Amino acid sequence: MVARPPRLGLVLGDQLSFDLASLAALDPTRDAILMAEVEGEARYVPHHPLKIILIFSAMRHFAKALRERGWQVHYVELNAAGNSGSIAGELRRWQQALGATHIHLTECGEWRLEQALRDAQLPLVWHRDTRFLCSREAFARWAQGRKQLRMEHFYRGMRKRCGLLLEADGSPAGGAWNFDGDNRKPLPRQLRGPFAAQFEPDAITTAVVALVRQRFSDHYGAVDGFNYPVTHEQAHQLWQHFLDFGLAAFGDYQDAMAEGEPYLFHARISAALNIGLLDVRCLCDDVDKAWREGRVPLNAAEGFIRQLIGWREYVHGIYWLRMPEYAGLNHLGNQRALPEFYWTGATRMRCMAQTIGQTLRLGYAHHIQRLMVTGNFALLAGIVPDAICEWYLAVYMDAFDWVELPNTLGMVMHADGGYLGSKPYCASGRYIQRMSDHCKACSYKVDHVIEEDACPFNALYWHFLIRHRAQLSANPRLAMVYRNLDGMPLGHREAVWQRGQSLLARLDAGEVV
Template identity: 50%
Template sequence: MRHLVLVLGDQLDPGSAALDDFDPEQDAVWMGEVAEEATHVPAHQQRLVLFFSAMRHFRDRLRERGIKVHYHALGPDPAADRGADFVTLLQADVPALAPQRLVVVEPGDWRVQRRLETAAAALGLPLEQRADRHFYCSREGFRDWARGRKGLVLEYFYRHLRRHYGVLMDGDQPAGGAWNFDRDNRETFGREGPGELPPAPSFEPDATTREVIALVQARFPGHPGDAAAFDQPVTPEQAEAALDSFIRHRLPAFGTWQDAIWTGEPFLYHARLSAALNLHLLDPRRCVEAAVAAWEAGRAPLNAVEGFVRQILGWREFVRGVYWLHMPEYAGHNALGHEGALPACYWDGDTDMACIADAMRSVLAHGYAHHIQRLMVLGLFAQLYGVHPYRFHEWHMAMYLDAVDWVSLPNTLGMSQYGDGGIVGSKPYCASGAYISRMSNACRQCRYDPRQATGEGACPFTTLYWDFLDRHAGRLRGNRRLQFQLRNLQRKPEEERAAIRRAAAALRERLGAGA
């Protein structure tokens, strides 16, 4: 064998660089489902179905092209596994296959990359890592852009890529005369709610997916979620259909309502394409091109299209760049010194806080919550509570279908928990229950009052918000974006601040820890 091409579970791209110059007479592909990735944190059942089904469909597609694929599939009996982790499986197979070289697209996970390098060295084989063409910006390209800058600012990087690729540009100026339209994208539904919503696309499991569902139910019955409810895209064709549905039915209203929350409506106008994107079932360029074409044809307003484009061309590329620029040290950051475990409700959804209960219903049912629920409900509460930022990241990796390390870590440890001390975001995203009351209807259904920090009906968000500012006032005093909040804290009498500290301590004791 000349090349043994390693295809990782989040690199299911038919046009992958790993398959460049592939010779069916001399080369083969190797893929493996591994138990370690499913169990080092108790992964959501639907997350397991997504990865294993998408991998098996990709395997079958390669075989239809006449490509030999060596594939390790998990079975219901762990004793039948040839190894618990990716590297052990690879080291067991390579001697018999006897390739001259291992070829892989650069992994999205720093840990996987280092383990592959170590394994290749132990096997005495060269490991050729090819650039991942899925992304607009290469690792080296981001490093070049970041060189010499005092700080990494998404807005400047986003503008750089808009100019470079000519996306939503009018000559050298942004289309519509502005780089972003955030001011138009923060509307709330009001008391009347969102009204009738377009149906979310759903994909009936085929025989391969049903086989995986049965496997997950048999082997991982105690994991969160319900494998039987899985209905997500597992092929490029299904991912394209999901994109088409979003562009036609939800993109026109996406911008205006992208930050709004409504209980019992987990999807609203959101695309829910990130899982397909992160497994490389869907090309980000297709998403951007389709959205821009909808604007040019008058089928979607500019504020909606720009907001969608910014999530893909801007934020997604930015966090990948941050990840590879700062790893492996990034994973160890804990700027606020938080050491707490997650409250138990993050695993079972059992809580009387209406906003968290609603968000967790979506996470448990679908392995999904939209970005405001992630950042300003579940993420916010974990930060105020004092959860260790890496533990929050591990939870995110376990519970969300779209979570892969390069995108999850900067979003959770950095943006959500401020564990990186300001590399991704310039301030902690801290807010009281008033924010949730403004953006959703959850507080109307809740026994807690978002205006109260102490007392029987005090909102846990509000209690912990003031406690957070009190605990970190010294550390955050130099952050100009928090001066207003810190001045409000200073106006509170010491006896009130002491009462808030006591209430926060009692709240942490009552909520307990789940992991």
Template identity: 45%
Template structure:
């Protein structure tokens, strides 16, 4: 055999570079479902189902093209991890080389390299052309940046120019690069209006079989499977994209930061899982959004905000991940060590915002970026939770979680665990932010305006304690300087009272 071609669970596209020049007479494909990929973090059952179903549907597409394929189903073998499968296949086929597209997980790449060395076989890892910025290109860009910090905005502007997206000659369309200030509206008292729900995809026979398998093999894992709405085939993902562009994109920008009780999806695209599995290509997603602007179907602010997420932030965090690993995995700038409260796995907390965001996460495997960053991530920072435990939780519970995108977003952005390597400030706020951007506080036992006392919102108490503890750091940062000016106006006794009550709150964290 010439090549043993490995296709990983998040590489489900016929454009996979590992399949270039594939010769059915000389090459063989292997795909495998293994327990470790669902248990190295305590994976949500929606996430497990999504990966397994999408993989099995893609395997059917390969078989329809008569590609020689060995597919290891979870219920049909005893191999504990991917490396064990690869070793067995190498022993059986004795290929000249192993060929696999760049993985999205540093851990998997290490396992591939170790297996190839063990068997003295060449390992060919072609560049993943799904992404619009290669890892070497990002590394060159990072080397050219002044100082030790990397900024997404600079990277994003370069990508806009490179791909001539939302450009008018050499200038950005509309005269501005970033319309984020127009994209922070709250929903008001009336809540979401005229919102057409995204299409949901009834599980076919293959997906139903996967659901039954997951219920049987992972009975104690978080998440429900009463409904499973996610796209597992390219045709479904394209339908979801078309709906978003036509029905949600026009108001996406305006309300992308808003939150509303019992409304988990709002105007968000829900495309991240399809993109991360490679059922969709970012180029086609961006092109569809830009076309909507050009045809007058969506305002510039919404389109720019969406394209910034896909072309800017998504590509940026991938570059950062491979630049910073493996150090990013253990980063802990603030030296936070507190264990996750048990209610992270139940949603049963008296804080309404966290009950809503964690509850819907455990129910659906989904929360939008503000719920993740400015509710769950915010609390994790203020409560001094272990970055490693928080990152593992995020990787476990979201259907769109792949480590290259999850870890930089959580450890780097939400938790500031790497000390601001690519973020300009710690993301901290009081309960007032949540009240402004949602209706969660209206049904909560805690008052976001109070700093101390039994009725005080834990977010607010912990926020002020954080400012007091890190006053010097925050005063030296241009973006947080104004925050801590109020600390300087407090008396020593006021500061002591806040710190004492915050300490009490953290001792009672399981009961909050």
């Protein structure tokens, strides 16, 4: 019998799961796996050094684990001789070297990379990314014929399909599908989150840190202090730490912000989940079980599960339904460049300085810091969507295009005209004051609007609503806001507009705000 030529399987840096459909299609006794660290993927945006460390270290650990399971793994390190610098180049090189007739791979997480591979004229066999509970095709079927796509409707269907937080008759636990109204409490003055679980770098991670320090010192963000999980075992330890110490209070305080508390009651698992070290169904089952056993309240369990099978699966579906044209949308016609302080944190606005400083230091910020601080300012200031999207993709450890782009372009910037979310998430400084302790030590006064020392968010909020009135005033969720605007004395409204104009002019001039 003539031996069958080997097949080659590709595992990308955000696909570090033993349950990949492409792995299941291969035979570890005859086929080979390719994993490659390439310059093109590390530099197409200036990724945070901690993000590069995370992915390269987790890849090396995963390759080691695959070998221990009997797989033949060809692993190309970044500094290896002959490294072509691209995934397509490495596939072509290793296909020829091994004489592989077919290359098996799982759907990519980014349209850019998947399109490059589809255009590479290689013998590719594609497999569905079964790590998502809703496939691209299933989401497209759900979306077909709907006048509006709303996450809440999608989420309810996913809850029913997955059997999560349901009563015996199939109705939602607690009599409601969504307890978001219970999940917006400001943090009590003395309450602080649990100690964050941390992981000491081993020899593999230490070598990657040295590599990143050598090759990516020009990227914004810290190199030192890496303490994230890089193996499945460590990721599950981080998850268990959250179940034991964070989840019970997550519901109440998931929107809260506090100085010196970057994590509070958040799980900090999104990076591990997005690269394959955790399984979304297992996480949801654990949360459902914790609620049924009375270890966590329903609003915490529901709020967390909604983040996973609601928003996470929803934005994944939106991304693949609308790409590539979705990336170019700019419904509000924004033209302003991203201010330099997004890369440095050098701003007098305390909330912005704290959030950006934390981001550059840790590669992390939770969803409200992203949405209602850095994102809110970009929305109010009219930043070009592409610029702020690139920033989010670069600086956060958990950012991959499928999750970052819809959240930033759609939810943060409203650049899709309301396709993803029903209204712009805009707010004045009062929201930040209510949900954080930043305003107490700020150079600006949150209770001022038009004065020179007034919080910039205040005038920019009204300026945004005035300049986009034609596009937004018909939105029923903004009706009360526009009534408040119309009730302002004309002279005050003009002063607010002029204060906004002055702030935007300072941004355009590159001045510190």
